[in-house]
Structures are given as C-alpha cells and as structure tokens.
Amino acid sequence: MNINNHSSLKKLLLRKNFLLNGLKKNDHEIFNKARFIREVQNQLKILYRKDELIKCPIHLAIGQELPAVILNSRLKKEDDVYCHHRSHAHFLSKTNQLNKLFCELLGKSQGANKGFAGSQDISYAKKKFYAGAIVTGGVGIAVGSAFASKLQNKNNISVAVFGEGASHQGLFWESINFSVIKNIPIIFFCENNKYATYSDYKENFKSESLSSIASSFGITTLITNTFDYNDLKSKILKSIAIARKGKPIFIEILTYRYSPHVGPDDDTKAGYRNSSEINFWKSHDLLDLYINKYLKINYNNKFNEKIIKNYNIAKKLKFKKVKNWHTLNFSDEYLPLFKKIKISKKLKLNNRYQKLFTPNPY
C-alpha cells in the first residue's frame, strides 16, 4: 500500500501495529531524548495555567518529537536549522538548552534571546538554531543559507523545518524550484501534522500528497511517518546523507499533534477535529509504545525533577529593565575597512553643476 497521506496511513494502522524491535543503544538515546522533550511539554502545559507566568503564545508539539530528535542526532554543529513556530522539540534537540528555553518563555534576560523572542521566535545563534512565527519565511532563509554553503564550498547543510501549512505560500514553491536549479544542500523537512492551524490538508490541496507536487519540480522526495520508527529513522538519515552530498531533498513526515494548535488548553471545541480522532493516533504513539515495552509497569518519570528544577530557577530570576531600545535593533557597527566612516565636508560645496539628464547609455 502506498502511504502518502493521513488517510492511507490510518488504513494501514488499522490493520497493523508497528513494533519496536531490534533497538540499538543509539535508538534508546533517541527515545529517551524524545521522552524528555515530551515531558518538558507536558509540564509546560500544566505550568502555563498553574503559574500564569508564561505570558506568550506557546505551540506545543506533543506527538511530533521524534523527527526533531532523529534529525539532530545526525546534524553537525555548523548545520543551520530554520524552524517553524512549534519550536520546542527542535530547539531542545539542536541546542540542549532547557534553562535558556524556560528563561525565554518567562521573559528573563537569561533566555536564549534575553526574553525578547518568546516561544515562537526563539533562536540560538551559537548553535545555529532559528525559529520564526511566520512559517514560510524560514524556508526562504534556509535556501539562502544552503546557497551560501555551496558558494563558499563548505560541507554544511541547511534544514528548513515547516508544517504542511507553509506550502500554501508562493515563497515555498519558489524555494523548492530554486534549490533544484541551483542544486544546493538543503533538507525541506516537512512535518505534516494534517492541520494548517485548523484547516485540513484535504480542504486545501487537490493533490493526494504534498510530496507528489514537490517531486514535479524535480526534487528528490521521501515520505515517512512518526508511527513506524525504523522507516522514520532510515528516511531522515537518508535525507541528511543526500543533502550532505550537496543536493536538495524534500522529506515529508506524516505525523500528528495531540496538543492543541496554540496554548495549553483543549482546542477540539474549534470544531476541526474530535477527541476520538486524537485518541486514534495517540493509541499508536511510539513513545507510549516504547514506555510500555521497555520501561514496563510502575514507570517512574525520572525527568520531572530536572524539568521542575530548571523552571523554578528561571522563575526566580529578576526581570531586567531595557536601557537602550536603539541598540537592541541596531548594532551601528561597521567592518573596520575605514578606521572611521568619514566624509569630506568641503568636497561638494562648489557644485559645479553638470548636465542633469545626461542620457544613460543603458
């Protein structure tokens, strides 16, 4: 059966369960990291309402953790990741900075962006991670980054992480086309969670799958899902290998978020999906499957203590007053080619007026 969208994936899952067999040490590390990220998000969901201290939109990615962890298990430090607004899983996988995440969400100056970006715009330049709240914009930026690597003969790759909703914009298809004609090292990392905010893929595209549209531009496409671990891992690693060889690749990962689009509260009342749909996908969740298989009964969540400790440290920090808004927006710095940017004041005073509209030769 050709699994290329959520309907066909659902049919498959109704017939069979994927098992977690033959996991190696590296796979256990991946699962543990993904469990940790899920627990961070579960805790955020509680703390958001309990404390009412996180005063910024948060887009949880519960259910979508594995692709981020697998991707970053194989990326290099110098590889750029431009991520969508649902940033927590990718941020933690790429940067490993839980404390900087919490401080950022709480608006503290110790945050990844001194508390000015919040959840959806968080970035960490040191580790080459950049998220943005306007989803397709990051895709175009990733293209420029990959193009720069090629121009500089560097072996870095760039990853554009986006949901299928990003593909509604013209910029998205400009990006796919340009990456093909210039043959640049980029992964278009599509986390297709079925919904662009609240609208179903099927309402927005006639084509059965996004990959098939993308492939018509001449880009190599891979399609996988977050319910079949071995396939997911092998396809993500394959996409990295292709990009590392200097080529663009489009990987579409069919996934599902159990968490709401935004905020911590149940959003089924928005009417775009119901809890039985959520439960269906949740019943095939790989992290739950992993816990059941390997951690068995009396499961003691060892992560919570660390998470709460980090959150409390961030919570206690004081807010910092902004001293200069200008320098936040402008560096006013120059490359030191001229010691001081200067002008010769006298030069233009005796304007020997020359003929104004001399025809331009071009």
Next chain:
Amino acid sequence: MKKIYSYAEAINSGLDYILKKIPNSVIVGQGVDRPGGVFGTTDGLIGKYSNKRVIDFPICESLMTSSAIGMANRKLRPILVHQRIDFAMYSFDALFNWIATWRFKSGGTSTLPLVIRAIIGRGWGQGPQHSKPLYPLLSGIPGIKLVMPTTPFDAKGILIASALSNDPVIIIEHRSLYGLKEEIPVDGYAVELDHERIRNIGEKLTIACIGDASNLILKIIEKNRNLKNKIELIDLVGIYPLTITKIVKSLKKTKKLIIIESCWDSLGVGHKILNKIIKECNEKKIKLEKEPMLIGLPESHIPTSHYNENQFYLDENILLKAIRKKL
C-alpha cells in the same frame, strides 16, 4: 585621484571596490551578470569576479530577499538589487517580519549585514507600476536603515558604507539620476549613513530635499545667479535613522524653510521630518519668520508616456515660484 563618473558609474565603481575589498561580499539580482546590467551599475563585474560573487536570480523577489537573510547569516555580505522598488513589494515579509526583527528577536546576539538597492524608475515612460516613490514605506522601521543618495559622490560613498555596515541598509536610487555626472575619487571612501549633504550655502532660505529634487534646485540656482547666496540647499541622504542637525543649524541663520519631497504628501516622510525640525527649533528657540512649506508630488499615480510624465513631476517653474514666495 579623481575622475568624472556618472551616478551609475559611481555605483559600479563602488560595487567593484566592495567586491575587491570585502572577500565575502556577493551581488545578487536579476540581470546583474548581463552586459550593461541594472542600468550599467553592475556592468563588467561578472568578468572580474565570476558568477560566485555576481549572481543572477530568477524572477522571485520574495525568495531573493528571504535568501539574502540566510546568506548574511552564513557570513556572506549580500548586496541585493531590486530593479524597481515596486518589485521589492513582493519581499515585504522578508523585510518587515524577518530582516527588521532579526537583531531584536535574537536579543542583540545576531546581526544581518545586508544591503538592498531599490530603484525608483522615474524617467522615460516607466508608468504606474515601475516608478512609484514607495520609499516612505521602508522608512522608520526599527532594524532597517534607509538612505537616499542623490549625487555620484554620495552614491558611491553610501554604497560602500552600507556594505561595511553590520546592520541591514536599504538604498533608494532614482533612475533619473543615473546620468548625473560629477568628479569623484576613483579609490574607495565611505559616507556616513545618517548624513545631511549641504549642496549650496546661502543666507536667506533653507531648502531641504528628500529624494532627487536637489539637482533641480541647483539647476534653478545656476540659471538665477542672484539666488546663489540666498539658498542653503541640504540633501537628506539618511532618511532613517534621521539626523537634522545641519538643517536646524541652517535655520538659525535663514529662519525660512522649504521641504521638497519626491513622493506624495499623503505617504511621504516630509511631515514627520518637518515635525521633528519644528520641535528642535522650538527647543533651540529658533523662531521661523515664515510658515514652513512642504512640496510633494501630485497625489496621483504616475503616467507612463514620457510627455505625460513631464507634466507630473515638479518642474523649475513650480519650484521657482515657491522659492520667490518664501524668500
């Protein structure tokens, strides 16, 4: 050494200097690699610096501007050109949501050294979709500097300074100025971005120009020699951030002000600048003798045919009348 360059040649010489001196700089835009590219401003650069430095781009302005962010973030220093500012409108997302906010939302930890040249296509029948003076839309956005050089000397100096700047800079060029000639240094030099250029010294009336009008005023002065010592002509090269020190200093002497803007009053930056000038004059206890005057373009789109276009723009008669009235 100095040489007579046209405005277009001055930009070409500036780009050449940048490519020579800043090894990671690249020039990106539609047709930058063609002979006579971008009104001659990129002519011949491809032969000297190869297609890895002088990069043609498909007709997708939105991606072009977006991708420049990625390039700048990968330690390149891109200099983009939008052949018409009207085309740059496709890149509003990249400009306002990403470039402008980049440093701020990084908490000041990351900057984007990139330059965007945008050309206002005045002259020889460019019409309503090729010559709109849309620069005020790009002015006053924290995170993006906006400059508008109007002489070959400033065009080159501002371009080089912009390429050296670690902040994003948009340079507005008027196509009508490309043939304007001036003797300028052959070697590289830089001009401050928030610069006011005094182009004539006079005692009776301060004329501040935003855009390409100052050349027309000089032409009027040339023809009416009695105005030579009366008009103090100042070009506002830096539009945002804005410095008005020289204008205020000049008003202390002349006490009369005309602002001429190459845009519609309804959209332009003239009102904002006037406001700032008045505020500063009040603070410095400079009392203006006559009410300041703001002259903009007729509030209409711009006709295509050259003959109709000539009716539209400010001409010597209108300006001379205004000058006589305020003197």
